[in-house]
Structure formats: C-alpha cells, structure tokens
Amino acid sequence: MNEPRFPIDLVVTADDFDVGEVSTLLASSAECGYINYHAALSQAARTAIESGLTSKGKCLWLLADICSMALKPDSIHNPFQPYAVIEGKRSAIPEDFSAQDIEFFESALGKILDVRLNARLADILWLLKKPRQISHALSAIDCYSQFSLDHDSLLKDGKQAFERAIRLSLMIGKAASQYIDSIRAKLLDTFNSSSYDEGYRTLWLAEILLLISIEEQKSKDIAGKLEALSVQAKVEGDFYKSRQFLEGALDWHKRLQDENQTHRLTVAIAETWVSEAEIRAAESNMVAGSFYESAIKEYRKIPTKNRSALGVDNRIHDLHQKMNTANQLALGEMEMIEMPGIDISDSVEASRKHVSKRSFPEVLIALANIHSCAKVDDIRDEAEEGLKHSVFEQLCTSTHLTRDGRVARRSLGLYPGNHEDAEYSQMIWQHMLQRYNQRIELVTQACILPALQATNLEHRITEKQIFELCGLSHVVPHGRELLWAKGIYAGFENDFIASTHLLIPQIEHFVRMRLKHAKAKTSTLNSEGIETENGLSTLLDIPEAEQILGKDLLFEFKALLTDSTGPNLRNEVAHGLIEADSARSLYAIYSWWLALRLLINSIPWKRPVAQDKEPEAHQEVEKK
Template sequence: MNKTVLVKENFNKKQFDEIITSNGLKENYEYSKRFYQEMKNTDDNTERLIYQLFGDITSYHLDLDSKGIPYGPYLITKDRRSPSIEDLNEEELSFLDDIIEEITNSEIKARVADVLWIRKRNYQKAMIACNAYLQAYYQMVKPESWNSSTQRLERAVQLSKLFRKGKAKENILEALDKEIEKYSNEKKSLFLHHLVELMLKIQKSNFTKYAEILKKTAQSLEKEKDWRLSGEYWNLCSECYRYDKNLVERDQAKEAYGNTYIMLAYEAIHNNDTPIYAVASVHLNNAIEIYRRIETARDIVKKLHIEMLEYQKKAVKQMQKIEISNIDISKITQDVIAEVKEKSFREKLFILSTHWTTLDIKAIEEQARKSLKENVLDRFLPTVKVNSEGKNIHKSSSAYFHDQESAEFKEALKDEMHKQSQIYRQMAVQAMICPIQEQIRSEHFFMLRDLLFLVVNNPFIPEGREQIYAEGLLAGLRGDFLISTHLLIPQLENSIRYILANEGEIVSTLNSEGIQEEKNLNTLLYNPKLKNLLGDTIVFDLQGLLVEKSGHNTRNLVSHGLYNYNEFLSVPTIYTWWIIFKICCVCQYSLFK
C-alpha cells in the first residue's frame, strides 16, 4: 500500500474555510474538535491526514512561562499523552510551510507559523506568527474576559523580542501603547495591569506615563475600597517608576501599596460580626514586608509589628483544636477528592494546604511512650537504621532506663517519636497530598504565573528568591520532585536564616581563622526562636523530615548525593514539597479569597 504524501495541491482552501467559519474567532481548542470530527466523517485518506494534522496542531497547550518549547500536549497520563509538537515529521512541516499563506484565520495562522518557527527556526515565520497573534488579539479582546486575548498578545511580545528592531517589534510597541491609552479607564479587572506588564517585558524606559495611568486607576479603586485590586495597581506603578529611576515616586507608590494591606487588616477586624485576627495579622505581615523595603519607613514597620503581635495573640485564642482518631485512609481519600472536584484552581490549592494538619506532637509522644513500653525487646536493644545499600546510618539508644528524666531515655523517646512521625507522613502523602495533586493535574492546566501570588511579598521569602520558590512549587505540583527537592530545600534554609536574622538572631559562625560561615538546617532548626516564628509542630516536623537521622534526614541525604532517582519519588520528598508549600500558603491565606 502506497503512503499518502501531503502536498500543497491537497489543500482545499474553500473546504478548510467552511469547516472553521463561525460567528467570531474561536480559540484553537475549539477548532481542534472540529478538525477531529471532520477526520472521523471523511472517507478520503488525504483529507483524513490533513484534518488530523490540523487537529493535532490546534490541540497543543501553550505554556507562556516555559523556558524551552512553549507548546506541549494538552493531556498527559501515566502511560500515554495527546499529540505534541515534536511528533511532526519533515513532510508535515514542509506541507504547512507551503500552505501558510493560504490560511486566513488569524488564530490558526498564528499557531501554524509559530510551530514552523519553533521547529525550523525560520525568522520569517516568527514574523508572520507575531502579526497573526496581534490580529487574533484584536478579534478576541474583551476587557471583562481578557485572559485568552492577552495570551495571544503576550506570545506576540515574546516573538517580537527576537527582533532587536524592525517592523514586527515596532508594531507590537505601537499596539501596546495604543491599547494602554484606550483602556486607561478600565478598572474592573487586571486587564490594564496586564497590558502594562507586557510593555515592561519589551521596553525598558519611558514608563512614567504608564505609572501615572496606573496611579490614577489605583486611586480610583481606593475610593471604591477595592483594596486588593488597588494594591495590584500600586505595586506595578512602583515598578514603572523604578524602571525610570524615579525613586521618590517609586517609594510613594510602595507606601500606598503597603497601605492597601493595612486597610484589608482593618476590614478583617471591623467589617465582620466577629473580628478575624488571624487574617488581619497576615495582612499586616504583608504590609510590613513592603514597608521594610522602603528606607524611610522604619518607624511604620515598628508600629505595625507591635500591632501584628497583638493580633496574633488574639488569633491564638480564636483557634480551635481538632483531634482525629481511627483514621480510614481510603475514606479520607474519597472525601478529599469529592471536596476538591470541580473547584477552582486556587480553591484546590487552599484545600491542599489546609486539609491535613502537621504533626500532633502530644499524640505522637504519647504513642512513642506506649510503643517503648509495649515493645520490650526494643527497650533493651538499640535499633539500627540502614540505607538502601544496607549500610548502618543511625543507631538509636536503648530505652531501658528506670529514670524517665535521664538524657538517655529522652534521646530514645525522641528517636521513637521521629519513627512514629514517618508513619504519619506516609499517611498524609497517600491519603491526601498525592490524590489532590492528581485531581489538580487532571482538571487544570497551570503555569508558573498561577503560583506567583503565593511567593510575591511573602514575609517568609526574601526579595529576589520568589522565582526560585515558584519554580520549585510548580515542579512539585506537576509531580517532578527531583527538581522541587533540589530547588526548595536550599531556599527553605535561606528563608529560615532570613526570618531569624530579622528577629535579631545570629545566623552565622566565626571560626578560629576569622572566617564567617552561614549556619545550615542542622543548626537553624534547633534555634529556640524558630518555634515562636513557625510553631512547635512545624519545627518538629521539619527536624524529623530534614535533619534527624532517626527520621527521614532528607536534607543531608540529598545534599550528599545519597538519593537515587526512585527515592526522589518517595514519601520524604513529596512531604518536603508539601510542608514548604504549606508554609508559603500560611503567609498568604488572605489571597485565596
């Protein structure tokens, strides 16, 4: 049987246009459905190949945050995936190159030209894609539902950066400038905000006029007491002033940004039947982080810090203790999947961070004492822990001591508590963390930008580390714990140094030669002040998870290259991702609203 070869003459433009004709421009995934349907309906083998080719191309997912190829399969399961850009062969690419000028639909033309640019590195196709994306944006744009249209505009911006100068880049700059002017009074969404963000990605000067537009919008939103949205506009306003080195105006915008969090804290106290002090303290924490970055705002920081401490004390009194007994893992898994199903992406993240509490130290200590009492042999003989190669890596103390106040008994009790904690973590991973992650991946396509709200202005994350945290959280949420572990553990160590240093703690050592070395997690996690900052349970959990030899000791094993590939898919690395994710979320809970 002869193989069908696609050539330009096989392309029936009239028939192609009839398939995609509709009221208004549709998104590629809508066209993909139509092409696949036509593929099923036709008996002509050549037509079937053409419809399948266009069905495949229009099905690709566009990931604008990707550092490599921005297109990938829209669906990936354990044993299969949908079509992807690397599947295209030379014959198909040649066919697309021959017919690109025949395609008049801007959405499909932009996609085909973009695919040809990525696979063949033809700059002419990048220029065609750039112009087609711009046309698609104009045909789709609606300020009230702007996400789809601005994705096309953003991809055009990305492609225009290939050209240092020339018509393509000039067209984009001119288009963005006109759109910002056109929608300068648009304040019901982040549409205007996103347009200015795109301008920041392609141009690095002359931003004062955009800052003034953002300032006007932020002030208007403040009059309506929309503190969340006005805060977003003040933050970008300060960035625009920074690009133009207008430092006084930048700090004024930052102060206004910080004030939006103070007002949100005020609302949490005064606009509810019962004051919600936990939410108010989170807002004040965010405000403090912003004001700390303004040199002239030290007095404001001190005042807000005192107020936040007062709110935190009141928040503790409002908290309730939750006890769980007779846990049925299968029932928990069923319940949690039912709870997150069809919820929004952010709602799922919120549930993932809150559904399972961290360790109950008192319950674990009680269980450890009971275990030591019942397991008589363990009380007499020390327990030896071995690694995957059979090497002895830890030897726990014998618990056979009548004096339970002795150092030896306390050491044995601590070892047993860390052993018990491992069971708890395994339950958390199997019953809750992995099932929710899988549900998120099955229902949502998410990118790096979708997690930035967790890390920006987060009091736990030092300035300049936000992108690293976001990359690590994204990798773990996608199931790549090899990447998440290597990114997040060092950043956690740095963050703990950061919050301890902010409390006046010394986080470095001085050796006999006068060399200063930063303290690592093996020391930092035992600083008494840390329990005041993160809480007893999280600190104990981190100790057993990351540095205790009787626990998982993940930090030290990973740092010394003692994990093989499969061990990065195990309970310790998954739980490490989750607890760091939880800490990030705790500081930003108010943003889930």
C-alpha cells in the same frame, strides 16, 4: 493524546482538505481562541477518518495539533509546550512533526484567511524549517500583531500573541523594525484610550509595553495612569486591584531606574495592606494579622540605606505591634472541631471528596489542609507509652544504617525504669521518629495522594497560578517566588524529583529568614574573621527556633529533613546523596505537600484558612 490516528508515512498537502470548510469551522470558534480551534479541528479530523477520508483527516489532525500547543512567549527556543501531560502521555509539541509535516504546513500557510491559524503555521515553520527563513518569522509577527486587543482577547490568546510578536521582532532586529514600530503605536493608542471600567485591560497592555523601548516621558505617563487607576480602585474598596495597578506602575519606575518613585510606590503598596487589615479586623482578626504581615513584608523590600528617610523601620515596628495584637485576638475566634474517625479506605474516598467540586484557589486550600500535620506532644506520649510496654526494646541495643550501609546512629540498651539519663531521651526520640515516619507513609497514601489526584483530575493547575500565589505568601521571600512556584508546580506534574530538589533548599531559606527577622544568630564567625551561614541542622537546634517556628513544625523539619535516622532529605539533597527513588518517595511527596501547606496557609485569603479543616475520615488515620 498519542492516539494512533493515521498512517505515519502518509504524505499530505494543502490540496487534501477543503479550505472553505476549514474557514467556516474556524470562524465558529474564533471568539474562544486556540483551544476551541483544536477541539473543532480534531473532531472534524475524526469524522473524516471514520468516513474513509484519511488524507483529509491527517491534514485536519496536523492543524489541530499546532493549535493545541500552549504558547510560552518568554521562551526563545521552546515557545510551544504540550497543553496537557497525563500519566506519561502528552499532547503535541513541535518535535512531533516530521519533515513531510513541515512541508504540509508550508503549503497550507496563507491558504486559510485566519490570523490565528496562520500565526501558528508561520511560527512553527520559523522554528522547524531548515534552513530558517526570515519570511516565516515576519509572517508570524504580522499575524500575531493583528490579534484583537479587547479585554476578552487579551485574557485568552491576545496577550501572549503580542508578546511573541515583540520577542520575534527583537530577535530578528532591523528586518522587523517596521513591525515593532507599528506594534508600539497600536499598543500605546489602545493603552491611552483604555479606562478603569475595562477591568485589568490597561494593566495587561502596560505589561506588554514593558517589552518594547518607550521614550522616558511616555513611560512616566504609563506609570502615572496605572497609579491613578490604583487610587480609583482603593476608593472603591478593591484593595487587591489597587495593588495590582500599583505594582504595574512600580515596574515602570524600576525600568526608569527611579529609586525615589520605586520606594514611594512600595510604601503605597504596603499601606494598602494596612488599610485592608483595618477594615477586615471587624470580621476576622486572623485575616487582619495576615494583612499586617503582608505590609511588613512589602516594607522590607526597601533597602536599608533608604529606610530612614521614609520612616520604614518605625513603621515596621508599629505594624509588628498591630500584627501581634490581631493574632492574639484571633485566638479567641478559633473553635475546636472534633470529628469521628473511620478506616483508611474511607479516608481515601473522603480525601477525594474533600477537594472535589471546588473552584480555584479553594481547591488548593482544601488540599493544603487535607491533614492536620504532626503534633509533637501526641507523638511523644505515644512513644513513651509504647516503650513502657516493651522491655525487650529497652534492653537491646540498636544500630541505624543509611541506605548505602553507613552507620547513622547507635542506641545502647538501658535498665527498665531508668528515665532520667540522655540515653532514654534518645531512645524516645527514635521511637518518635519511627511513629512519625509511619504516619507520613499512611497520611501520604490515604490522604495527600488521593486528594492530589482528584485535584489534577478536575483542574489544570498552572505554574503562573502558583507563581501569583507565591507573590501573596508571607513565607516566600521577595525574589524567591519563581523557585517556590516551580517546586510546587512540579508536584502537580507528579515530578517529585524536581520538587524535592527545588523546595527543600527553599524551606531551609525560609527557616533562616524567619530566624534572622527575629534577630537570632544564624551564622558562625571563625578565628580568622570569616562568617559562614549555618546549615539547617544547626539552625533548628538554636534556642529561639521553637518559639519562632512552633514546636510542631520544628519537630517535622527535624524528623523529615535533618535527622540522620529519618528521611534526612535536606542533607541527602545538599550532599548529592539522594537517589531517584528517595527523591520521589512518600517522604518526598509529603515534603512537597508540607511546602504547599506553608504557602497556602500564609496567604491572606478572604476567609480564614482554619475553616477548611481536614475531612472527618482522616481523624482515625492519626491513630493507625
């Protein structure tokens, strides 16, 4: 990436490379898609330049670059993104190409009889050539619509290609009407002939068709076929696949604005979770409890006004009881695991090994559980023990300042041994915060960052993958999946400034929703009858918070997010006080990891997340 490859001012045309050679090169990589085109072309480019054929090498490099870009068809103005970004370097994007490069692309368009390459050439010309030429967009549409619709093609580049063709056609309008009609007919014919045995192909085709106007009866037929396939999957015991098809059918009924069918399918999706929970209870009550919670989450998507006719509230009540019973039984399934501790240097290496050589999403489960989180009782015991042996700290007053010099809190000294008053409790709290902050710094450097680096080294985590996981999580409310996904994904991009600003408000919303669902009061009504939602600091102080969140998580939220003498990330972000260094600090990185942990550990995996314990080397980190 960004490697010097040829003279910047070197001008080339399509006459500078062998069309037949490139055609043969691409033909051998056609089954594998654009990424293999890039690999083949870039290798040929290096060989050409090493042989002194600089002009030929540049031609091949330019073709390789346009094949390396990742297509994001839902973006109108920026559909091509770098395939990789690592340590400040990235692969090619459209803005890298000069005016001479664009002229080369225009001279090369159509010379090679390969629809993938010509689609990319035409699309790049449509984006970059000034003034724009409709012919370039039409060429791109024509080439994209020639992609295969078989299962493997859709899985690689085909789905994005057809989506891009449709969006370009809709953007252009009348001039592309013949293409949109042809694409619609091709997709419908392929959809109608697809079968259950072809995996998710039918669902993918239905998702593409959602982008095009389809007459009402055909839309109902599409929804009906997807629902029928979901029934077949459920009969075979594949509840995940059944839900995927049901959600596809649900999207079509939403498009038809058919509320009755939408709510009916929502109930059906919820009941797949119930059925799976009942089956999985024999293996793990922990998993069963998670599935019941997923069912409840699904039922809550039905508006309150429509619940009575469907018996939703009664069903939610029943499922709550089933979930509570399963969770109580799950306690008996857990086993205590004690591990010997080792020093920090070993912990860094252990962190890398802990996530290494794992497949996705297992690697995320390992990363999310790389550390066991704070135990408030242990921290309090350590603080009391430390204060007991420090008479100096008990006698002296202390003043806590913010980064910009404001006094956040003052602590008065007290007579040693006086442990009954509020001042002693406040002093203990301050010592707990100090120990917690030290632990965060240590854990983030010794455990989280090494594990994150190892994960990024072995895996290409995508926003789409995270988005799909958010849809499965119990902590992510419906409608918040994209915000959580972008925040979590930003961390994998090492963009902790973005993750901090995205995730901390979502954590606050998570707390508020948990309290609301437990019937706790989360708002304030003033004398004029105006009701205002309380902020996170107030929410964490209500009596029900400890029971609902658990005392350990409650402590972490207070210490990390709202206490004025700690990182205070929530208030710093909410009031616009946070600076860049704080937004990407060790505390900010830890808050990202904590959000990842909440997400991952709330997903009903096929095996309990508790089995993925932190590596042995981390136990000693807690004591450092």
